[in-house]
Amino acid sequence: xxxxxxxxxxxxxxxxxxxxxxxxxxxxxxxxxxxxxxxxxxxxxxxxxxxxxxxxxxxxxxxxxxxxxxxxxxxxxxxxxxxxxxxxxxxxxxxxxxxxxxxxxxxxxxxxxxxxxxxxxxxxxxxxxxxxxxxxxxxxxxxxxxxxxxxxxxxxxxxxxxxxxxxxxxxxxxxxxxxxxxxxxxxxxxxxxxxxxxxxxxxxxxxxxxxxxxxxxxxxxxxxxxxxxxxxxxxxxxxxxxxxxxxxxxxxxxxxxxxxxxxxxxxxxxxxxxxxxxxxxxxxxxxxxxxxxxxxxxxxxxxxxxxxxxxxxxxxx
Amino acid sequence: xxxxxxxxxxxxxxxxxxxxxxxxxxxxxxxxxxxxxxxxxxxxxxxxxxxxxxxxxxxxxxxxxxxxxxxxxxxxxxxxxxxxxxxxxxxxxxxxxxxxxxxxxxxxxxxxxxxxxxxxxxxxxxxxxxxxxxxxxxxxxxxxxxxxxxxxxxxxxxxxxxxxxxxxxxxxxxxxxxxxxxxxxxxxxxxxxxxxxxxxxxxxxxxxxxxxxxxxxxxxxxxxxxxxxxxxxxxxxxxxxxxxxxxxxxxxxxxxxxxxxxxxxxxxxxxxxxxxxxxxxxxxxxxxxxxx
Numbered sequence: 001x002x003x004x005x006x007x008x009x010x011x012x013x014x015x016x017x018x019x020x021x022x023x024x025x026x027x028x029x030x031x032x033x034x035x036x037x038x039x040x041x042x043x044x045x046x047x048x049x050x051x052x053x054x055x056x057x058x059x060x061x062x063x064x065x066x067x068x069x070x071x072x073x074x075x076x077x078x079x080x081x082x083x084x085x086x087x088x089x090x091x092x093x094x095x096x097x098x099x100x101x102x103x104x105x106x107x108x109x110x111x112x113x114x115x116x117x118x119x120x121x122x123x124x125x126x127x128x129x130x131x132x133x134x135x136x137x138x139x140x141x142x143x144x145x146x147x148x149x150x151x152x153x154x155x156x157x158x159x160x161x162x163x164x165x166x167x168x169x170x171x172x173x174x175x176x177x178x179x180x181x182x183x184x185x186x187x188x189x190x191x192x193x194x195x196x197x198x199x200x201x202x203x204x205x206x207x208x209x210x211x212x213x214x215x216x217x218x219x220x221x222x223x224x225x226x227x228x229x230x231x232x233x234x235x236x237x238x239x240x241x242x243x244x245x246x247x248x249x250x251x252x253x254x255x256x257x258x259x260x261x262x263x264x265x266x267x268x269x270x271x272x273x274x275x276x277x278x279x280x281x282x283x284x285x286x287x288x289x290x291x292x293x294x295x296x297x298x299x300x301x302x303x304x305x306x307x308x309x310x311x312x313x314x315x316x317x
Numbered sequence: 318x319x320x321x322x323x324x325x326x327x328x329x330x331x332x333x334x335x336x337x338x339x340x341x342x343x344x345x346x347x348x349x350x351x352x353x354x355x356x357x358x359x360x361x362x363x364x365x366x367x368x369x370x371x372x373x374x375x376x377x378x379x380x381x382x383x384x385x386x387x388x389x390x391x392x393x394x395x396x397x398x399x400x401x402x403x404x405x406x407x408x409x410x411x412x413x414x415x416x417x418x419x420x421x422x423x424x425x426x427x428x429x430x431x432x433x434x435x436x437x438x439x440x441x442x443x444x445x446x447x448x449x450x451x452x453x454x455x456x457x458x459x460x461x462x463x464x465x466x467x468x469x470x471x472x473x474x475x476x477x478x479x480x481x482x483x484x485x486x487x488x489x490x491x492x493x494x495x496x497x498x499x500x501x502x503x504x505x506x507x508x509x510x511x512x513x514x515x516x517x518x519x520x521x522x523x524x525x526x527x528x529x530x531x532x533x534x535x536x537x538x539x540x541x542x543x544x545x546x547x548x549x550x551x552x553x554x555x556x557x558x559x560x561x562x563x564x565x566x567x568x569x570x571x572x573x574x575x576x577x578x579x580x581x582x583x584x585x586x587x588x589x590x591x592x593x594x595x596x597x598x599x600x601x602x603x604x605x606x607x608x609x
Contacts, residue, residue, distance in 0.1 A: 049411060096594050103353055103410065107548055108593045111586040114541065118583035232537065236418055243415055275426025282419030287404050290412040 003165060010157045014150060023153050025265060027221065030156035031214045032257035036241040037163050037250065038210030043239070044247035045171065046203045047183035048098065049106045052113025053238045056208040058120055058230030059086050060215025065133045065225055066126050075139050075220055082216055083209055090208035094201040101186075113235050121227040132226030139220045152221050159217065163210055167250055170206075179203060183248070211238075244285055246292030255293055320452040325574040326567060327450075331459040333566020334466040335525050339543025340550065340558035341473065342517035348490040348553045349510035352413055356397065356421035358540020360515045363390050363424065364522025365531040366432050369439045379442060387519045393424070394515020398508055421536070428533040436530035462524045469520060470559055477555075486510065490553070518543075538582065545585040549592050551599025560600060564588075 017023055035057060042048050063082035067073040073081070097108050120127050127133055139146040139155065146155045170176050181189035182196050190196045219225050237260060245256025263281065267274045289296030339361055346354050367389055371382035401416050402408075445457035476483040488496040489506045497503050521543065525531070546565045550557025565585055572584045592599060 043411075100593060100597060103552075104593060104597050106414070107544070108590060110541070111545070111589040111593070114586040115583050115590070118580065118586075122579040122583075232541070236415075239411070240415055240418075243411055247411075272430060273426070275422055275429060277426075279419045279421070279423025279426055282422065283401055283416050286412050286416045286419065287401060290405060290409060 003161070003168075006164065007161055010154075010161065014153050014157070020149055023149055025261065027153045027156050029258050029261045030153070030160045031218050031221075032238075032241060032261050033160050033254050034156075034163055034210050034214040034217075035238045036245060036253035036257045037160075037167055038207035038214075039238050040242045040245075040247065040250065040253045041167060041170070041179075041210075042203055042207040043242050044249065044252075045176065045179040045183060046200060048101075048200060048204065049239070050109040050204075050207070051106045051232075051235050051239060052109035052111070052116070053207070053211050054230040054232070054234035055113045055116035056086055056090060056211035057215040057218070057234065057238075058116060058225075058227075059089060059208075060212030061219035061225045061230070062120060062127055062133070062215075063212070064216045065136045065219050068137050069133060069135055070126065075137060075216075079216055083212055086208055086212035087205060090205045091201065094204040094208075098197060098200045098204060110232070110235070113232060117227060117231050120230060127227070130227065132224055134224050136219050136223045136225065138223060156217055156221070159213060163213075164250060171250065175199070180248070240282065244282075244292055246294035246296075249292070249294050252292055252294040259293065321574065322571070323451055323453040325570040327453055327455050327459060329567035329570030330563065331456075331462050331528065331566070332570065333546075333563040334462050335521050335528075335539075335562070336543050336546040336565050337559045337562025338466055338469060338517055338521040338524065339539060340546035340562045341469070341555060342514035342521070343544055343547040344550075344553055344555055344558040345473075345517065346510050346514040347547070348555075349486055350507050351493075352402070353417075353544075354511075354514065355414060355417040355540070356424060357514070357518050357543065358536035358538070359421045359424035359428070360390050360394065360518030360536075361522040361525065361539045361543070362428060362531070362533065362536035363393060364519030365439075365526040365535065366428060366437065366522075366533070367519070368523045368526050369437050369531060370432070373439060383523055386523055387516050390519030390522070391512040391516035394511045394513075394518075395508060397515070398511035402511075403504075403507075421540075425533055425536065432533055434533065436532040438530050439526040441527045458527050462528075465520070465524060469517070470555075473555065482509070542585045545589040548589055548599055551602035554599065554601045557599050557601035564600075 013026065014023075017026065035053065039050060039053050042050055060082055063085050064075060064078040067078040067081060068075055093112055097105065097112070100108050121130055123129075138148070145151060171179075178189065178194045178199055181192065181194060182199065186196050215230075218229075241256035241260045242253060243256070244259060245254070246252030264274070264278065267277055270277050285293065285296075289299075291299070339357065342357055342360070343353065346352055346357075364386055367386035368382055371377050371385055372379055375382075377385070397417075397420055401420055402413065405412060405416065441456070441458040442461045443457055447457060448455040448460070477487055478484075485496070485501045486506050486509065488499070488501055489503050489510075493503055496506075518540075521539070522531075525539065529535075542565065543562070546561035547558050548561070549565060550559070550561025565588060568588065569581060569584045573581045596602065
């Protein structure tokens with residue numbers, strides 16, 4: 001039911017919004033939602049942090065970019081190849097990496113992300129180096145371009161809808177319950193017979209694939225990519241989307257992605273003060289709503305309701 | 318060839334000493350509070366830009382600029398702890414990480430407003446001629462850097478070993494609850510650890526100012542490399558931070574000199590991954606060695 005409401009909302013929004021700037025913004029929210037959704041499966045549900053997710057985002061973008069620009073593949077042939085490449089890389093990274101936990105896992109993924117960034121920047125014969133890769137073809141079906149305006153919007157949000165559906169199925173399944181068990185206590189989960197290390201590797205690969213898909217869409221929508229779109233700060237921004245939206249909340253990913261996509265646009269009014277305001281907002285949200293916006297807003301709502309019903313000496317939490 | 322390697326070694330030790338000070342800041346804070354501060358790199362940047370302004374802009378004597386700049390950065394660290402870290406009600410590691418990242422964006426933004434976007438440079442601390450050692454040259458600035466870092470390490474060691482406060486801080490690092498039970502004010506220790514580790518970052522920045530161009534966005538990479546150095550030596554171990562910093566500096570210089578300069582920024586992270594795979598506790602990790 002929720003899926004239908006969501007699909008209807010996407011459809012209605014796509015049909016009513018006509019200004020190209022707004023459409024573009026909505027499209028980017030969609031791409032960021034894919035990124036946040038993937039990371040949320042890893043961070044929110046399985047409790048494993050990744051500070052290098054921009055590497056997979058970049059792998060998706062550069063993979064398809066290099067295939068189409070240098071080797072003349074069609075984007076639709078590039079998609080399975082790019083995803084397969086991401087699959088292999090993510091699997092190989094995850095095997096040793098996920099033996100680590102906590103801060104150490106964070107640092108390991110950070111290191112991987114930085115190395116990927118340096119490769120994007122320095123392998124200039126393939127990636128174009130600092131000046132970026134230009135001339136990535138737009139997606140099209142039978143001559144109809146899918147990369148501009150409304151078509152791009154619907155393409156991206158169709159992917160988001162599919163990803164939402166997939167994630168909801170996973171979360172509600174046996175695997176989802178096992179993931180949450182790992183989040184609460186890895187040892188207890190293992191004692192219950194869950195193959196924790198295998199499951200962690202698979203959820204890592206799954207989230208990497210979603211990031212790679214987002215990168216694929218990004219590359220073909222913008223038709224130009226440069227290393228700075230996949231640096232450490234982007235990894236951090238994806239983590240922030242998940243945490244601000246609310247960990248272990250599929251809808252929180254949507255909210256987090258929307259907030260962190262719209263916020264910088266809105267902050268342009270502050271020109272030079274942009275970074276200061278952005279940093280302050282980030283800190284303020286985390287200090288006062290450490291559970292994220294979704295949980296935080298619900299808490300405030302519940303508290304005000306409680307105040308209405310029982311205005312007596314409610315202890316402050 | 319030998320001469321070349323020696324030259325790379327000198328420049329590696331110079332950079333390594335700077336990484337070591339930054340790593341010391343990371344390690345000290347992690348040891349006392351269990352927190353990793355992603356704004357550490359911005360303290361380095363503030364130290365560098367602060368020194369340039371005080372020394373060259375306001376024409377203060379070098380030692381005064383050094384002291385004021387370090388104190389200013391330490392005060393910033395204090396403010397960060399007071400205003401942002403302590404106010405969190407339910408400190409979850411990921412939340413604290415994002416708060417420090419927010420703080421790093423904020424500090425970067427403030428620095429951009431204060432100093433603008435242009436890169437600045439500082440002259441060397443003194444105008445002595447470079448030393449010739451077996452055909453390789455050792456700049457006077459390198460000697461300054463190494464001497465100051467050695468002094469910082471010795472001072473830190475004396476602080477940990479001789480002073481009651483230093484011992485109390487170490488007790489917090491070993492077991493915070495037990496430290497609280499025997500009456501050590503662990504909140505004040507956290508505050509002190511923040512100030513000291515920020516000050517250490519500031520010193521790193523002051524030392525790096527004459528060697529490289531300084532601008533508002535220099536902090537992140539230096540911070541991350543200092544962090545790699547801390548992990549390499551073993552997070553929480555002070556000697557490990559020094560060892561990790563030196564090792565990183567030297568390997569980076571050799572890698573750039575003998576192979577390719579395009580991989581310069583990746584070397585630190587390859588080392589990080591390597592140590593995480595082989596020995597996550599670092600070369601001098603918890604089990605092998607104690608803090609100072």
